[in-house]
Amino acid sequence: MAQNLMNPLSIHADRFIVAVDPKNDNKLYGWAQLRPIGTRLVNKNEYDALPGSGSIEEEVNEEIWEEFEADETDFPVGFASLPWTKEYREYAQKSQARNEKRIQRMEQMNKELQRGRSAIWELASVYVKPEMRKLGIGSELVRRVMAKHTTMERKRKDVYLLTLDSTIDWYRQFGFEVTERPPSSMLGEIATGNVITGFIGSKLVCMRGT
Numbered sequence: 001m002a003q004n005l006m007n008p009l010s011i012h013a014d015r016f017i018v019a020v021d022p023k024n025d026n027k028l029y030g031w032a033q034l035r036p037i038g039t040r041l042v043n044k045n046e047y048d049a050l051p052g053s054g055s056i057e058e059e060v061n062e063e064i065w066e067e068f069e070a071d072e073t074d075f076p077v078g079f080a081s082l083p084w085t086k087e088y089r090e091y092a093q094k095s096q097a098r099n100e101k102r103i104q105r106m107e108q109m110n111k112e113l114q115r116g117r118s119a120i121w122e123l124a125s126v127y128v129k130p131e132m133r134k135l136g137i138g139s140e141l142v143r144r145v146m147a148k149h150t151t152m153e154r155k156r157k158d159v160y161l162l163t164l165d166s167t168i169d170w171y172r173q174f175g176f177e178v179t180e181r182p183p184s185s186m187l188g189e190i191a192t193g194n195v196i197t198g199f200i201g202s203k204l205v206c207m208r209g210t
Helices: 002-006 056-070 086-115 137-151 165-172 184-200
Strands: 016-021 027-039 119-128 159-164 176-178 204-209
Touching (some): 027 137, 027 184, 056 086, 119 137, 159 165, 159 184, 184 204
Parallel strands (some): 119 159
Antiparallel strands (some): 016 027, 159 204, 176 204
């Protein structure tokens, strides 16, 4: 919690690229950043659910429940339901094994999320100082931050961004396409953004890497 408060923009070296001029005291000209915005899991109980609408806990519980339903072992009844019987102990051991598997699977999926391999990402900021624009700096920043992303065993299709409809073509050159299915975690940002952009006669759109 304290770390998040100290780093509200989620800046991290493996997903943050800067453009500096080494011949001019490393003067900063711009930057590009990817930030994780959740897991790519979808809510299986919701029709046509959006990316990010699910959770690791729900996913693991669903897996364990499917295994439980596939297990043909009946719950001990009558005398066999007494704790000291062989039938009860065998059933209890299976239940314990499922619980241990659930814990292990949760830990595994959380580690994958922390590594970014099962996360969805937002190309959250691409900025170039006004006096340095139209020189290809922004394009190079996007290419490099995306290249770094893929070299870390992360997928381009898990990267989303929000932009004005007037800049759609600019992002298409990097392999992004407009999507009508943004991650659930971006819906609030889109709604708020469209209220603001509406005043300038524009629209906020979501794009996804391909």
